[in-house]
Amino acid sequence: MAAAVRGRRHRRASNAPVSRVLVIGAGPAGSVFAIRMAMLGHEVTLVERAAFPRRRLGEALTPGVRPLLEAVGAGDAIAHAGGRPVAAIRQLWDGPEGRRLDPAAAGCIIDRGRLDARLLEIARAAGVVVRQTASVVARTADATGWRLVLSTAQGPVHWRGDFLADATGRTGQGIAQGPRTIAAHAYWRLGVDTPPEPCIEAGAQAWFWGVPLPGGLYNTLVICRPETLRAARGTTLQARLRTLLAQSRLLRGLSGRTCDGPVGARDATPRISADPVGPRFIRVGDAALSLDPISSSGVQKAIQGALAAAVTANTLLRRPEAGTTALAFYRDSLRRTADRHRRWATAHYATAAATRPDRFWQERAAGAPDASSPPGPALDAQLMRMRPARVSPLTRIGIAPCLGAEFVSEQPVVTHPGIDGPIAYLGGHAIAPLLARFPQGATPLEVARSWGDRVPLKPALAILARLLDDGVIVLEPPETGTDMGAQPGPAAQ
Known part of the structure; x- marks a missing residue:
């Protein structure tokens, strides 16, 4: 303060x-x-x-x-x-119950x-x-x-x-950014019976969230399609919420307890102005x-x-x-x-949708990336020291609006399909000037040392690891790694 x-x-x-x-x-x-x-x-x-x-x-x-x-x-x-x-967190999502x-x-x-x-x-x-x-x-x-x-x-x-x-x-x-969603919620005063941990569960037509609060209160949310809430048995919102909670394995014990205050329901559709x-x-x-x-x-x-x-x-x-x-x-x-x-x-919903055919899950999982795609090579000290690297041909350096301490201004930025929008800084260091002086064909360790007048070695290696992970820079294939003087791109093939 x-x-x-x-x-x-x-x-x-x-x-x-x-x-x-x-x-x-x-x-x-x-x-x-x-x-x-x-x-x-x-x-x-x-x-x-x-x-x-x-x-x-x-x-x-x-x-x-x-x-x-x-x-x-x-x-x-x-x-x-x-x-x-x-x-x-106690969870029952895409496999057996666990923590x-x-x-x-x-x-x-x-x-x-x-x-x-x-x-x-x-x-x-x-x-x-x-x-x-x-x-x-x-x-x-x-x-x-x-x-x-x-x-x-x-x-x-x-x-x-x-x-x-x-x-x-x-x-x-x-503007809706996904299917229409509603969150029905209620507070329960459980006292000594309050579960010590939050819980999350994927049900057949909804997902459930329970969270213990200070003072012995417990809050529950049921996230579902509006049609699911309306179709639940009961003439009041509280009765319909109890019907849905009874379908939960982790929270069904609450369906017979007394609510502390009114039950609520609110739009939970993701939206952008x-x-x-x-x-x-x-x-x-x-x-x-x-x-x-x-x-x-x-x-x-x-x-x-x-x-x-x-x-x-x-x-x-x-x-x-x-x-x-x-x-x-x-x-x-x-x-x-x-x-x-x-x-x-979308990717998170897809993990549960694989075993849940209801429209709620399938709509929200639509367009999820293929979870079977193999991960990239693990980065270790030997790769950083031995394999030459180069700036990806998909990487671009340009100018874009960036956030400063007090003002927005245009600054040099780096863009690449693998990163979320333009980036100007990593770890407090301007990235575009570093990539502009990237010694093509050098190993990441050699690159980090060449940046020594601007970035200490340890942070430089962390920046390079992040850029490698995002695809902004790439390692040369092993079979081309012996020619340290080769230039990247088609001319070096």
């Missing part, structure tokens, strides 16, 4: 222009975006409809969440939310209501004006900015500003891109996206001449993220 306040004071001391920014929605994406914009020196107002704390889905955090929160001075938010490490182990226990379970409340406190400390239990009832835009009317407990409030950020979450809007950003607005978090829940990384994606959105917005406000570059960067980054997660989800 102190880092957020220090960063904001530092920016206030500069001569950078200050803009008035309104953020709608105080989930992790909205709060992190607001904090970062305040750190950059903008006047930020954050509007949230609900009182905190409140229950919210998204209680399992992936390991990448913590460093992202630390980047905005919010590293203590996980502890405030009762974060409990997860060392194992997926994580000896490092890098992921954790939290109370999302408390996490959101803590992030809102940190936003206040960073200088963000928070208007809670308030909503936007009218908005207009003109050449000078935005005019909004907020409904608050004290009466209407009129706000005028320069930039609007929509962080209102999943709304069922946007058709209009995610403009010169005076940006969509953040699930309002910009919502993932298939199988990813279990929605919170991490939302925070990553919020940090990128803040740099994009800062560029639009302070460097309007780079606006086209910033807009292109944000749109492309959302598209690449959507494509990457769709490929991963």
